[in-house]
Amino acid sequence: MPAQWIATSWGSPDGWEFVEHVPARPRRGEITVRVRAAGVNPADAKHVAAPRPGVTLPVPIGYEISGVVTGVGPDTPIGSGPVEVGDEVLAFRIQGGYADExxxxxxxxxxxxxxxxHxxxxxxxLAGTTAAQMLAVTNxxxxxxxxxxxxxxxxxxxxxQQAALRGIRVIGTASEARFDVVRGFGGEPIAYGADLADRVRAIAGGPLAAALDAVGTHEAVDTSLxxxxxxxxxxxxxxxxxxQDEEFGWIVGSQPESTRFRDAARAGLIELAARGDLVVPVARTYPLREAQEALRFLSGGHPGGKIALIPE
Structure with missing residues (x-):
């Protein structure tokens, strides 16, 4: 039987359950997708780690998928236009993507x-629209x-990648083991650690126009300020x-302005990917039933790329 991962209690992925799941027949405005890959993101676990307003258990897990359309509601197009059974699609900002269908x-x-x-x-x-919004809000x-x-x-x-396409110079912090990745995508790497601000100044050779923080450490914030x-x-x-304390920008996907921006950015990012101008490094895949192990690997930090779950 097809199955789906759900959170039946608040807490870590160790408490999730892999249960039988037969998707509902699609109504007008809906499609059914046989999942070929589900994206694994920190938010998948973070958003069910503790109770949140307006969210009730059980919670189906997974925000991003790629797969094949198996059902289409009456008179229903998708975000990119007409669709038929058998078409390959990707989807974002859904619920319940850790599933066979x-x-x-x-x-x-x-x-x-x-x-x-896939x-x-x-x-x-998820990563692409977040990156696009970070560049946009900092102008x-x-x-x-x-x-x-x-x-x-x-x-x-x-x-x-998005900055390079726009002619924006990026100095990027990383561990020395990941310097080649930063260089490979057009950035100038610099190691975390002591005297970071002074070392960035020396590399920059002039003023820094903006700072984008994707790690959240005190070092990152202090250096940016x-x-x-x-x-x-x-x-x-x-x-x-x-x-909030220091009065600088913070974005998260649940903010209404973030939702509007990210929805508007989807088509453009997909077009960049179609042209080969935006690539997604994938570090590892796991069988769908090993979702908990995939999240443990991700939580260890520095996975070396994205992770996907593959239904068997």
Whole structure:
């Protein structure tokens, strides 16, 4: 029988259950997708770690998928236009993607670029739209130099690629073992650690226009504040408390403005991927039934790329 991962209690993925799941027949405005790959993201576990307003248990897990359409509701297009059974699609901002098959709102699905494998497509949009929004809210512009904390991570790699396409110079923090990744996507790597602000100044050779933080450490925030005088041009996705205390930018997908931006950005990012201008490094895949192990690997830090779950 087809199955799906759900959280039946608040806490770590160790408490999730893999249960039988037959998706509902799609109604108008819905499609059913046989999942070929489900993207694995920190938010999958974070959002069910503790009770949240408006969220009730059980919670189906998984926000991103790629797969094949097996059912289409009456008179229903998807986000990229008309769709038929058998079409390959990717979908983002859904619920319950850790499944063999799932019925989802059709507007959240787009035709999958042939250039992307299913594991790549299933990991394109959460990181990609986050990166796009970070560049947008800091008004990063061609010819400017910006600082990126966490440049070798999933969001960081997407920032590097999108910035390079716009002619934005990026100095990116990473461990020395990941310097080649940063260079490979057009960034200038610099190691975390002592005297980071002074070392960034020396590399930059001029003012830093903006700072983007994808790691959330005190070092990242302190360095950003030391190097960028205009706090409207500092943003974090991982240090909400510091952002509120220090009055600089913080974005998260659940914010209404983030939802609007990320929905609007989907088609453009998919087009970049279709042209080969935006790639998604995949570090590892796991069978769907090993979702808990995949999340443990991800939580260990520095996975070296994205992770996907593959239904058997």
């Amino acid at each position: 799932v019925t989802i709102p059709a507007e959240k699905a787009f035709h999958k670029p042939a250039a992307l494998s 594991p790549e497509a299933a990991n394109l949009l 990063a512009a061609p010819g400017e130099t910006i600082l990126l904390h966490g440049a070798s991570g999933a969001v960081g790699v997407s920032v590097l 030391a190097l960028v005088s205009d706090r409207r041009r500092i943003v974090t996705i991982a240090a909400a408390a510091r952002a």
